[in-house]
Amino acid sequence: MSRFCTSAGLAAVLLGWLAVWNQVRLAVVEPGASTEATAELRIPSVEALDWLATDLADLAPAAEAVPPQRTGQGDAWVLREYLADPSASWGIAYVLRGSRLGGGVLAPFVRTALDLPDGCGTRFLASQGTDPRREWVSFRRRLDAANLPPAGFTAAVDSARWTFRWVGAAMAASSLPMALAGQVSE
Numbered sequence: 458m459s460r461f462c463t464s465a466g467l468a469a470v471l472l473g474w475l476a477v478w479n480q481v482r483l484a485v486v487e488p489g490a491s492t493e494a495t496a497e498l499r500i501p502s503v504e505a506l507d508w509l510a511t512d513l514a515d516l517a518p519a520a521e522a523v524p525p526q527r528t529g530q531g532d533a534w535v536l537r538e539y540l541a542d543p544s545a546s547w548g549i550a551y552v553l554r555g556s557r558l559g560g561g562v563l564a565p566f567v568r569t570a571l572d573l574p575d576g577c578g579t580r581f582l583a584s585q586g587t588d589p590r591r592e593w594v595s596f597r598r599r600l601d602a603a604n605l606p607p608a609g610f611t612a613a614v615d616s617a618r619w620t621f622r623w624v625g626a627a628m629a630a631s632s633l634p635m636a637l638a639g640q641v642s643e
Contacts, residue, residue, distance in 0.1 A: 464571055467578060468516040473628035474581070475509055481553070484536045497550035497599070508580035515578040532623055539616040544609030547600055548616030554596050556624065558589040 539545040560582035568579050576583070605613060 464516045464578070467567060467571065468513060470628055471509055471513055471516075471581060473624070475506070475513075476627045477553075477624055478506065478509075480533055480536060484533065484540055497546065497554065497596070505581060505584045508584055512578045512581050515573075535619060536623075539612075539619065542612055542616075544603075544605050545612040545616040547603060547605065547609075548613035548618075549620045550596075551600065551613070551617050552620040552624065555593065558593050561589045 536549070539549055561584075564579040564582035567573070567582065568575065568577075571578065573579060
């Protein structure tokens with residue numbers, strides 16, 4: 458949670474999420490993307506992505522100090538390959554759904570830590586569900602009900618590990634310029 462200790466750190470995390478979700482939105486409209494992946498990812502609505510932009514505006518000028526982040530072409534290719542595999546798509550959904558639900562849990566703590574008015578800078582984080590625990594349990598039940606075969610389970614674990622690294626790299630890329638400038642508490 459150390460990245461949430463400053464407005465610049467929160468802006469870096471939000472910019473990282475913006476890069477990730479924009480790439481996911483593009484990938485799921487590709488021919489061959491698994492229907493399960495599209496349903497389970499629960500891609501943020503246009504309204505939620507607008508909240509992300511509003512949060513970044515709330516955090517200006519901290520957000521202006523962070524260069525926009527983009528995921529690489531190699532990431533886009535790997536993401537499309539995993540989304541085309543129904544088993545591997547569960548691993549991506551596991552990471553992204555868990556992270557989104559975790560954002561809902563973290564939002565009030567971030568608001569308090571940064572002394573932000575209600576909603577200011579945390580609309581996107583707070584928009585991730587009204588009952589994160591229940592939603593996570595429900596997701597896990599659907600994952601268990603998918604009854605993945607051993608090879609499918611391996612594909613899901615591999616894609617989950619890749620997704621953790623991919624999201625982490627997007628966050629780190631957003632934070633690095635500020636960390637070098639001494640603006641982010643790590």
